[in-house]
Structures are given as C-alpha cells and as structure tokens.
Amino acid sequence: MKTPAPVYLLFFFCYFIGFAAKAQKEASYWYFGNKAGLYFTSSNQTLLRDNGKMKALEGCATISDSLGNLLFYTAGDTVFNKSHVKMSNGWLLTGHQSASQSSVIVQEPYSTSRYYLFTVDALGGGNGLRYSIVDADAVGNVVAKNIPLQSPVSEKITAVDHRYTRDAWVIVHGSGSQNDNFYAYRVTKPQQPGASAIRPPVISRVGISHAGSFPNNKTIGCMKASPDGRKLALAMQDSSLIEIYDFNDSSGVVSNPVRLRKLPGAYGIEFSRDGSKLYVSTQGETQEILQFNLQAGKGHPDSIRLSMQGILITRSLFAASLQLGIDGKIYVANTDADAKDRQYLGVINAPDSLGSKSKPLLNSLKLNANTHTPVRFSEQGLPNFNQSYLWLPAFKFKYRCIGDLTQFSSIINRQIKGIRWDFGDPDSGPDNTSSQDNPTHKFTKPNTYNVTLTVTLLNNRTRSLTIPVTIAPLPNVFLGMDQWICPTGEIKLKGPEEMARYQWSNGSSAQEIKVTKPGIYWLEVENENGCKNRDSVNILPKPGPVIFQQKLLETCAFVPLKLRTSYRSSTYKWGDGSTDSTLWANREGWYKVTVPYDGCKFTDSVQVVFKECPELLVLPNIITPNNDGQNDKLMLRGIISEGWQLQIFNRWGTPIFEDKNYRNTWPEKAPAAGIYYYLLRKPEAGISRKGWIEVVH
Secondary structure (H helix, E strand, O other), rough: OOOOOEEEOOOOOOOOOOOOOOOOOOHHHEOOEEEEEEEEOOOOOOOOOOOOOEOOOOOEEEOOOOOOOEEEEEEEEOEEOOOOEEEEOOOOOOOOOOOOOOEEEEOOOOOOEEEEEEOOOOOOOOOOOOEEEEEEEOOEEEEEEEEEEEOOOOEEEEEOOOOOOOEEEEEEEEHHHHOOOEEEEEEEEOOOOOOOOOOOOOOEEOOOOOOOOOOOHHOOOOOOOOOOOOOEEHHHOOOOOOEEEEOOOOOOEEEEEEEEEOOOOOOOOEOOOOOOEEEEEEEOOOOEEEEEEHHHHHHOHHHHHHHOOEEEEEOOOOOOOOEOOOOOOOEOOOOOOOOHHOOEEEEEOOOOOHHHHHHHEEEEEOOOOOOOOOOOEEEOOEEEOOOHHOOOOOEEOOOEEEOOOEEEEEEEOOOOOOEEEEEEOOOHHHHHOOOOOOOEEEEEEOOEEEEEEEEOOOOOOOEEEEEEEEEEEEOOOOOOOOEEEEHHHEEOOOOOOOOOOEEEEOOOOOEEEOOOOOOEEEEEEEEOOOOOOEEEEEEEEEEOOOOOOOOEEEEEEEOOOOEEEHHHHHHEEEOOOOOOEEEEOOEEEEEEEEEOOEEEEEEEEEEEEEEEOOOOEEEEEOOOOOOOOOOOOOOEEOOOOOOOOOEOOOOOOEEEEEEOOOOOOOOOOOOOOOOEEEEEEEEHOOOOEEEEEEEEE
C-alpha cells in the first residue's frame, strides 16, 4: 500500500529520566508486527517477549486483564490466546492486517471475561466494521464472529470509555458514499441474555470527505481518542492532512473540526497522556514525527497550526504507527530497510513536554535479544487499545527536603468524583492520607516514599498513579563554636565539602572565607538534591587590658607631658615607632601605643590637648646682680617641670655658663655689665627658646 521514499538520517541524543507509575494494566502486553512482543511491568520496565506467533503488516490489538495477565491478541483476522495458539473459532475474521488499525478490543461492562473484538477492512473494503464476541475464560473461545455493523468504513478505529458509566465508545469514520460520517457505537451491558450490547451509532456529519470506491486510498491513516476522552484526531495519508475534533464522551458526538494540511503522507497519530500534545508521523522527503501543542493560543486553530515542531526524523521507509504506553511514553513503529535497524522502536520519552523536552530517541528500544531467531520487528503497526486504559492522573510536587512541607499539585484536567492521596509514610499516622486536590505533607524522615494518587472518575472507574518521592536529608553544616578574635587577627571559616552552592553572610560564594572583624557570620549551603541548611558562628572581640585610664589629657603649650600606660607591658610600640615605656607629648593630637596581651596585640590611644595657662614660661630681659634681693638672678617663671638646660653666651658667642638642670642660680658672681644671650632647652620634649638679657650694675 505504501511507496518507499528517500530516507535521510538524523540522530537525536538525550537523557531520559523515568518515574515509576501504576496504571491500568489492560495494556500491559503488546504483540505486533513480525512476532514482536513487549511487556510493561508495574515497576516501569519494558521487557521483551519472544513467544508471539502473530504477523501483522499494520493494525493489531492486544488485551490483558486488570492484573496485567495476557488474554489474547489479533491482527484482525486471527485470534491468538494467552498460550499463543489460535483461539477456538478464532480465525477467518474479517479484519484486514494491512488496515492502518485493523481492530480494537473492548470489554463488556461488568463482565470479567467477555470482550468485543471490533475489526475493519482495508481501503474501505466491503467487510466494513464488524465485531466478534470473545469469552476469555481459560484458553478462550470466539463465541460469535464477524457480526456486521457498518460498511464501508475507513481503515481507522479507536475506543474510549463513557464519561458517566462503565460503557465504552467505539468510533469509526465512513468511506465511499458515507464518507463524511463519524459513527460512535456505545458498548453497554446487555439488557437481557442474548441481547446485543452494542447500541445504534451516534452519527456526526462533520468529517472531511473520505470519498472513493474500493480500493479507497483516502481511508489510509490512524485515528485516536485522547486518553481523557475529550478529543479525537485522525490522519488521512492520501490527503496529507490531519483533523482534530472535540469528542463528547457522554453523548458520543464529534464536533468542532480543526484541519491541518500539507502534512505529507500523514499516517500515525497519538495524543500525549495529558492530552495537551498531538503527534503525527509523516512521509515526505523524510519520515518525520511532528508535534502540535493543542493548548497553544488556548486551543485556537491558527495557534495550533503554528505550534508544529519536527521532533524526530526516522529511518522508516513508510510513515508508521504511534502508540502511547502505560508508562506514559509514545512508541514509534519502524519500517527501516536495514534489517538490523528495523528491530528497534523509536521512543518519545516525555510526550507531555514541548519540543526537544519531549526527549525523542531514534531506535532506542530493541525488540530482539541476541539469541532471537527469527528477527522480530514492528512493521508499520503497533497494538490498538481502548485509549482510556492509558489515561492517568498526574501530579507534581516541590520541596523535597526533610523538614519541608512538601507541596503536591494534582494535574487531572477532567471531572472526577473523588481524589485520594497515600503518601507512603505510615509513621505519619492519620496524616498519611488526604482527600484534598493539592495537599501538603511533612515526611517523617529522609527516605524514598511511594506516593500514590487515586482518582474516582464519573463512571466510578478508578485510576492510580504512583511516583517515588525521595525526601533528602539536609546537608550537614557546622562552623564550629563561637571564637575570640584578636584586634588585628584573622580567622578562617570553612563550609562542608562538595556542596552545590555556598552563600555566606558577607556575600561570598566560596567554600572558605577569612574574617578580620567581630560579628555573627552565617553560611547557607545547598546540596545536589537542592536541600539547604544554615549555621552561624559568633566571632567575639578578644578582651584586652586597660592601657590608658584617661582618654583625654590637658597641658599648657610648650609644657610637654610624659605619657605612661596604665597597663605595664613587656614591650611597647608607640605611634612614632619608639619602643620606650613612656613618650613625651609636646603637641596636641592623638598618641597611640600597641602592647602584647594574651597572645594578641592591643592598641589604645590618648588625646593630648593644650589649655590656656597664665604666665607660661616668663623670662626677664634685665637683671641687677647687686645682692639687694631684687632681680639678682635669671628667674624662670611659669615652669614647674624639671629638666631645662640653660646656656649663657657673651656678645662674642663664647659660652660663659651652662647648667643641664637649671635651678634659677645664674649668675653666682656678678658678670660685667652688658648684653648676654641665652639658649633654653628641654631635649626630652624637643623644646628650645633663645633670646637676650641685659646685666646692669
């Protein structure tokens, strides 16, 4: 049916982060293609199954029970039971294995073993839509087969649960003269034994023309209901378009078409589990998987068209089927000409995400172990399911560190009857469960908890999702005990090793800092799990001695002060560099000294200021040494301190008197009358004065 096209190669690499989910298990087993088989475990593993007997060029279907045990599978023409042998009366069915979707299986409401197998013909063939009834007890038995419903129909079929009851809808599209009709058949509980469980179809005349007589290429392409039952989408390969509709899962009415054209060879189609994204396989110059964001522009058709992104180029010769799994991933069938590469499926690992964040991987799931003979591969088809088996509630959470109040947010996007959370934390007692939409929970200790969200739908079916939530311990950070710091000292503060982030109170982001001043310093660290913890330390000033009792000293100008410390130290260092125990202060200002004490060096200062002093250093300019007791001596007045040196010179500069500690004693004998000169000094204070004095007889 399909024409090979040139294949261009492009590799995509990404990392896949998985989570464990508990879904409906009716879609646990997949049998498809050339004897290929998969099994999806409850722990989210995908295991190979090499016991399949079916060969299907395209459409096929598989069904398991609610516990995930295989019941039967088919390509639409032959039914194989759980033992992989042809089921009793299970051959010569009218489904065509080369139809895009040859069949779908729906369970009879309230029955544990009775199933309806719906089949369609290829290319609008005369067999049309028919159903067979399968009793899946023991080895299984087809109790009735090939019961006609509608003909002709396109080679596409899908199913989804009824909104309010345990019934299901089976939906097909007309072909030929009935080319624009959707037929939605409601599968319900028979009113009485032997009565039909299938009601007359709800017909919606909103489809685009699938006109043509057999063989009608316009019928080629797949159709899917969204897992939440609110949308319907189909591909028309021959018309290079897809259509998106609203589907009312209560009334069965299809409405509001959105048509996206110029999609060459559109064939496979699938919704993401949350229904927000639509994926299409195309067959143009390359075989490409396209993504459409159904929420773009609040679902406006133009915005949906503009949201198209190519996310994966495959190596397939033909556009191939897409199928959502119970693990939330979308799998891509493979028709690669190379037999070695053909034994792989592509995988879209996070289809609820946009663009490359959906994590598409080419040929990432191998369908064969090394010992498999013959080689198993998918052909163009993957198993078809009641899409409601694939819907799950979703939730997100934040704050995953011990001590946090972890916040959970449910993502449901449909009406429900009830909700229940089990946090997997029995030590928390009654707080271990909640019926709130968006609860919080404080976990009791660091651990990995299996958190389960269970919702009850309007049809009383329940759906559960279990995700392991790891609550991480806080990072260990300890800056030590409070410490003393010397006035000119330095202390290193260091955080723990191998943290993702460091944040100090001084703004530093280094692991280690140096502090030189007293204060409270804190460090916040964040580990690889995003958990934060903080510690602080108080750096205290080291107590020192009292160096100067008084901080302000006064003196008269030109009357130096001898500064002494109150604390007697072994060594001193004054501000001018001197190291004596005392220092003469001969001018106003601050005088500082540094002394050692208890392993530190402490510095203190004293201020010297000048005050007004009467008769400050008064010297006469005439003496009369006649022993009459009046002005007989050179008297220094206003000076009460000692240590003044005096030299007397005659008019020729010859020294005639010198005293290094003058006591107002010159002259002892009267010198000749005349003018004499003096030099008065106080070397310790750096003070000197000079002038003249007259001797008169």
